[in-house]
Each structure stands twice: as C-alpha cells, then as structure tokens.
Amino acid sequence: MLRVRSSVWFGVAALALLGVVNASAASLGVSGDAANSSTPAAAPAGDPNALRICAAKNQPPLSLEDGSGLENKIGVVLADAMKRKAQFVWSEKPAIYLVRDYLDKNLCDVIIGLDTGDPRVATSKPYYRTGYVFVTRADRDLDVKSWNDARLKKLGHIVVAFGSPGEVLMKDMGVYEDNMAYLYSLVNFKSARNQYTQIDPNRMVGEVVNGAAEIAVGFAPDVARYVKASAVPLRMTLIEDDAAKSNGEKVPQRFDQSVAVRRDDKALLAAVDAALVAARPKIEEILKTEGVPLLPVTQ
Numbered sequence: 001m002l003r004v005r006s007s008v009w010f011g012v013a014a015l016a017l018l019g020v021v022n023a024s025a026a027s028l029g030v031s032g033d034a035a036n037s038s039t040p041a042a043a044p045a046g047d048p049n050a051l052r053i054c055a056a057k058n059q060p061p062l063s064l065e066d067g068s069g070l071e072n073k074i075g076v077v078l079a080d081a082m083k084r085k086a087q088f089v090w091s092e093k094p095a096i097y098l099v100r101d102y103l104d105k106n107l108c109d110v111i112i113g114l115d116t117g118d119p120r121v122a123t124s125k126p127y128y129r130t131g132y133v134f135v136t137r138a139d140r141d142l143d144v145k146s147w148n149d150a151r152l153k154k155l156g157h158i159v160v161a162f163g164s165p166g167e168v169l170m171k172d173m174g175v176y177e178d179n180m181a182y183l184y185s186l187v188n189f190k191s192a193r194n195q196y197t198q199i200d201p202n203r204m205v206g207e208v209v210n211g212a213a214e215i216a217v218g219f220a221p222d223v224a225r226y227v228k229a230s231a232v233p234l235r236m237t238l239i240e241d242d243a244a245k246s247n248g249e250k251v252p253q254r255f256d257q258s259v260a261v262r263r264d265d266k267a268l269l270a271a272v273d274a275a276l277v278a279a280r281p282k283i284e285e286i287l288k289t290e291g292v293p294l295l296p297v298t299q
Helices: 006-016 070-081 095-103 150-154 165-173 176-185 201-209 220-229 266-290
Strands: 027-031 050-056 085-091 110-115 128-137 158-160 215-219 234-238 254-261
Touching: 050 070, 050 095, 070 085, 070 110, 070 266, 085 095, 095 110, 095 254, 128 201, 128 220, 128 266, 158 165, 158 176, 158 201, 165 176, 201 215, 201 220, 201 234, 215 220, 220 234, 220 266, 254 266
Parallel strands: 027 085, 050 085, 050 110, 158 215
Antiparallel strands: 110 254, 128 215, 128 234, 128 254
8 A cells, every 4th residue: 555655665754744654345434524523424443343444545556445446355355354344434635644544543443554563553464475566568678677787777767656665776876866857747746745745556557558668666566456457568577675775775675564453452453463364365366366476474
C-alpha cells in the first residue's frame, strides 16, 4: 500500500512534519465521513463478530471501494480465518494517512500491508516478502537486475515513485535532476514538498509501454497487476538487494509485509498472527494470481 511503507519509507521524516507519518464477500463498511459523524454505520469498537479494516477508497491496485484491491482481498481472507465479518472503514485520503486518522482514533482496527516493524504500530508476523522491481519492455535488451548495473546511468527517462529507495539512489548516482521535470510532469507538476503526492503505478507502467520511459521502478504489489495486464509484453525483474549509496549506506530493496494494529492491542495482534497461519495458502494464491513475486520471509 502506498503509504508509509516500502515505497515511501524514505519520506517519513518529511511527512512527519504534516503529522502523518483494503471484498466482494465482505461488508463494504463505512466511509471516513460517516465514521466521523453521528451515523452508526460501522461496527462498534470491540465487536467480536467484525474485523474493522482501515482502507483507502481509491488507491489502485491495492485498495478500491468495490473490494477489488489486492489488500482488500487479503483483508477478507484474514477476517474469514478469524471467523469474523470483514468491515471496511473507507478513507477518502491516500492510505498513508490511515494510521494517524483512523487506526489511532479507534475508527478501525487493522491495516493490511505495512512494512514489518513500522514504528507507528504493532505489526504481525510477516505473511509475505517481496521487493522493488525493474519494469522494461520485453523487446528491449534491458535485463537490469541491480542498481549497480552501469547501464542505468546511460538511460533516458527512468520513472520512480517519489520518496522511494529508487529516488534516493538516483539522486546519489547523479541522474535524478535529469529526470525530475519528467517525473513531476506525471503528476501535473504538483509539489510533493508539503503534501502527499505520488505517481499512479498504472501510469508508471504505461510510460514504459508507450516508450516515454526506458525503465520503471516500483514496489511489486503496486505494479504487478498492470504489468500482467499489459498488451505490450513487459519484463518485470526483482531488484537484487545489493544497493548502497556512494557512502556505503545500504538502501534496502526487499521488505516483509505485515498486518498492523494499534501498539497496545496485544490480544488482537495475537489473533491476527494465528489467523495468518491458517490464511497463508489463500493469501499466497491471491498474490500469485496478481503476479506479485514472492520471497522467503526473513522474520
């Protein structure tokens, strides 16, 4: 999920200045507006028959109000394994705000798909591990696997998510400035300085398809659906976890993913951990169907 997670992990400090740091079989829940009104639409806190899932209404491909998002599907499977009814509490805002505006305010109880160990929350044992990928056209001789590949410095446009490990490395390599105007054109030059701004993952893949970018760098769950659906054959390659800045500082490319709960909700965390064991085969099937490459979890 494009929030304070792998794809924006390196922008946490800036977002902190703003106070910020997902079902066809499920109840589609309640919108954020309703959750903050006097209308009793959502399941009450502590309802043992419901799992209140914080989710963004419009953050494809991970979370969509019709329940078709990758993380929405995982949320339903998790709730089923807990013998509860999934109830989504929808936010009009990007998912990066879910912890501050929903979970911390007790408007919902879990968030699907945060990095394991996210300090704002208590995270479950990881239920899958994946990483960033290079996306290129299959008809191009660009089988890039590592940020250490010298060809990256000679390419034309490279599209990366703002605040991502890729952006950090491009700046360190001295190629970001050559791409900056292009990247901001993809968000109509909306500044990311004091507000959350991100390039649509579908647009990122589309830029490779139409030849505007030679390579896209995205977190696999954000782009896999669009790579798989592309009419133009594409190559999606997991990036080797060997990237480092010129000063030797490692820049991770692969991440364990967890379910998040409030830091003091130990009982719910234990229940989620137990349910994830039972739900693992179905979750892995969802991820494989989506086209997300999986790695062995490290924790």
